[in-house]
Amino acid sequence: MHDIRLVRDDPAAFDAALLKRGAEPASTSLLALDEDRRALQTRAQEGQNRRNEASKAIGKAMAQGDSDTAEALKAEVAQLKDTLPALEAEAKDKADALDAMLAALPNLAAPDVPDGADEEGNVEIARWGTPRSFNFQPKEHADFGPALGLDFETAAAISGARFTFMRGQMARLNRALGAFMLDMQGSAGFTECNPPLLVRDEAAFGTGQLPKFEEDLFRTTDGRYLIPTAEVSLTNAVRDQILAHDQLPMKLTALTPCFRSEAGSAGRDTRGLIRQHQFEKVELVAITAPDRSQQMHEDMTRAAEAVLEALELPYRKMLLCAGDMGFSARKTYDLEVWLPGQDAYREISSISNCGDFQARRMKARFKPLDESGKPGKKTEFVHTLNGSGLAVGRTLVALLENYQQADGSVTIPEALHPYTGGLTKLEPGA
Incomplete structure (x- = not known):
């Protein structure tokens, strides 16, 4: 959500920033609505003030025996009482329309985000690890995974496409x-x-899935939504709150099922585990003061990288261009893991700094410290960040493809041995 004052201060710069995100300029429509809203609110406030003044003046006129003035004032108060609700309703309609227009606009990119319309404009920042050399032709996980316990047919019979039975x-x-x-x-x-x-x-x-991306969500019959990621639940933990300075930063994680309709991905990644309607993910969310969010973004990215390195999975770190970022993000790093079966790097984590964009939608604030080091009276919007640490299904894909053996088995990296109950290798038919 954007602050309308940002548009008022420099409409040309705001439009230029929207164009960088691939959105149409909007300042003219926004400022016209804003002007109408403020004019109506001013008229409504003036009417309320006049009604209060006239009401007080009635008593004074009655006390002075001036019945003509008192009756005229009563008529004026009655007229204001009749007309003010409609004026206030019109002002609210304009305010709601302005909020709806602002809510439909994506976050603006940070200054260091590169220009670009799609993934072709993304910039590689770093690589870690060396892809393994195979003495046989590596396969995609969907080709050898069924012999190890990936059952796509049963899942399709139960639930349809894009589900897996393990x-x-x-x-x-x-x-x-x-x-x-x-x-x-x-x-x-x-x-x-x-x-x-x-x-x-x-x-x-609050986190930006509604209203623009409702088709990507699953909705229940009672009007609730299945979460597409735990970002929604975790970030909204501070919704409508004013946090103390010492509550920040707040760092949260959760392992949850996630549910996505994949409405815009028809025909993409239809084989295997890459793009599913239901999957598991470890989500990372941080709530910070504005002056900490940039460093927090780097720290969260490092936390996701550490998982890949512990599993010895080669990856590269990408800085997304403005046109490839998510709706709520102002800056995003993608981590792409090497998949030898596809002979390509594929996204396994996106870590985004959303600035105060989500906080404005959620009305999440904090009290900064004043010059004396004590909590001040004024409030500011927090900054929110989110990312994957990591997507479990895609990590499973990476393990299967990078650790596959010529006989169809898969060795399990040593870091996972304490978690597998003695299992060190997946064997076909086991």
């Missing part, structure tokens, strides 16, 4: 991955949470 050793490895990631993020200072999987529309609005 059995035995594969299910055990999937569970081990989630627990391993949670422990790593706990060691990085994130507080483990177990949040709701169903949220109200206010929560989905």
